[in-house]
Amino acid sequence: MNKRLLSKINRPTLPQGIHSKHDENLIATAEFKVIEHKRIFVLNIFTDKNFDAGLYENKRLNEYYPFIRIFFHKNKYITQDIRTDKTKWYTGKMSNVLEYFSFYGYNNTDTLYASDKTLRKAELFFNVNVGEFKSGKELYKAIRIFQNNILHEKLIEKHSKEFEEIDSYMKQLRKLPKNFYKWIMDTALRFSRYIIYDYNKNSRHFKAYCTHCGKDMMIDSRNLKIRNNKNGKCPLCQSSITYKARKKFPQVKIDSVWCSILQKTKDNKFVLRTFKADKIYCGRGEKENYRIIVAELCRTFYYKDKYKCFEN
Numbered sequence: 001m002n003k004r005l006l007s008k009i010n011r012p013t014l015p016q017g018i019h020s021k022h023d024e025n026l027i028a029t030a031e032f033k034v035i036e037h038k039r040i041f042v043l044n045i046f047t048d049k050n051f052d053a054g055l056y057e058n059k060r061l062n063e064y065y066p067f068i069r070i071f072f073h074k075n076k077y078i079t080q081d082i083r084t085d086k087t088k089w090y091t092g093k094m095s096n097v098l099e100y101f102s103f104y105g106y107n108n109t110d111t112l113y114a115s116d117k118t119l120r121k122a123e124l125f126f127n128v129n130v131g132e133f134k135s136g137k138e139l140y141k142a143i144r145i146f147q148n149n150i151l152h153e154k155l156i157e158k159h160s161k162e163f164e165e166i167d168s169y170m171k172q173l174r175k176l177p178k179n180f181y182k183w184i185m186d187t188a189l190r191f192s193r194y195i196i197y198d199y200n201k202n203s204r205h206f207k208a209y210c211t212h213c214g215k216d217m218m219i220d221s222r223n224l225k226i227r228n229n230k231n232g233k234c235p236l237c238q239s240s241i242t243y244k245a246r247k248k249f250p251q252v253k254i255d256s257v258w259c260s261i262l263q264k265t266k267d268n269k270f271v272l273r274t275f276k277a278d279k280i281y282c283g284r285g286e287k288e289n290y291r292i293i294v295a296e297l298c299r300t301f302y303y304k305d306k307y308k309c310f311e312n
């Protein structure tokens with residue numbers, strides 16, 4: 001809709017003899033106009049003088065004051081502020097526009113009066129049966145549903161555009177190298193290897209096992225001085241390990257590491273993929289009782305002079 005042409009439509013005056021029936025704050029009148037071969041439905045909203053206080057720069061001596069008018073065409077709408085001679089536009093929903101005015105202390109804005117003549121015109125635009133709008137209440141509801149539906153459609157359209165964009169990037173991804181998860185286990189999580197031992201003050205032999213190779217062993221405390229958190233080597237798999245006394249090992253222990261891989265994309269750009277790997281030991285270091293969870297957190301695509309990051 002062309003705002004300049006819409007502005008040229010004569011501003012409304014409230015026909016004599018219209019009065020709200022139940023002290024509604026707002027009064028609506030309707031008209032159809034043709035602009036550039038388009039049939040525009042115009043809804044003029046007036047406010048009751050009681051509602052007006054202080055809102056207007058140029059007060060008129062009428063009983064009702066022009067307030068806003070909403071132009072509808074197909075699935076488009078726009079609201080013009082007609083309180084002053086200056087032109088001001090709102091793209092929001094009618095309820096939001098009215099809410100904006102209610103900041104001034106008038107929040108009872110949702111009572112709308114419309115004459116039968118206005119309601120019949122509105123029924124034509126909203127394509128409902130004659131007589132369906134019994135009062136301004138139904139008209140108000142129809143406007144709300146109409147505007148909500150349009151916003152909903154716009155949102156779906158926006159989302160599908162976003163998905164298309166994401167897809168276009170993700171199509172360029174190559175598979176992770178076959179040994180990537182092995183690398184996480186062997187290298188990124190290398191620090192998470194323990195020999196867990198059962199301390200026994202009555203014996204110099206402690207039962208122990210290595211969380212990496214999973215093998216059991218006996219530690220002779222005369223030959224090997226160990227204590228909780230001391231670093232050492234597994235005699236069986238030669239891994240660097242940390243000694244942990246079982247009693248001091250938490251019920252659940254999570255060792256986490258962030259790791260990234262820089263890959264070439266199919267279109268010869270670069271993508272940095274960042275993962276978080278958790279090794280979770282359960283049951284106070286119970287043998288074989290652990291899980292590894294690897295989650296990809298974000299993908300950053302690098303182009304010549306820009307980058308685009310997608311978070312999971």
Ligand SMILES: [Zn+2]
Nearest residue numbers: 210213234237
């Ligand atoms: Zn080992």
